[in-house]
Amino acid sequence: MEASATSVRSPTSSALLREPLLKSSGSKVTLRIASSSSQSKLPKIDDEERAAAKSFVQQLRQLPNEVYVVLLVDFLNSYRSFGFRAVQYQYLTIEFGLSDLEAGSLLGMQAWLLVVFGILGAMLV
Numbered sequence: 504m505e506a507s508a509t510s511v512r513s514p515t516s517s518a519l520l521r522e523p524l525l526k527s528s529g530s531k532v533t534l535r536i537a538s539s540s541s542q543s544k545l546p547k548i549d550d551e552e553r554a555a556a557k558s559f560v561q562q563l564r565q566l567p568n569e570v571y572v573v574l575l576v577d578f579l580n581s582y583r584s585f586g587f588r589a590v591q592y593q594y595l596t597i598e599f600g601l602s603d604l605e606a607g608s609l610l611g612m613q614a615w616l617l618v619v620f621g622i623l624g625a626m627l628v
Contacts, residue, residue: 588614 588610595606 591613592606592610595601595609596603601609
């Protein structure tokens with residue numbers, strides 16, 4: 504006996520641009536911003552806090568160049584990871600015809616395995 508599986512596909516981007524996401528999104532929205540020029544609600548920064556912030560920036564500038572290289576590589580690695588995940592999702596849904604839930608499950612499992620093997624690899628090193 505075969506089980507009939509119905510998969511719900513997400514709407515294409517052109518359909519999302521044509522149709523409003525919410526039924527009430529076609530209504531006009533107004534925003535009022537109250538401004539008080541006499542008193543600001545932001546906390547005042549005293550000279551001690553300002554000196555501490557300058558000291559912190561000076562300490563950052565004194566770091567060796569290798570630290571900046573490591574931070575740049577870490578940033579690029581996370582950028583690559585999240586950008587590639589978005590491309591993987593599109594590839595799984597469009598090319599392989601997986602549903603949103605199936606693609607999300609596979610990508611979630613991949614992310615979980617990356618964390619587990621990252622921790623295991625850190626323990627081995």
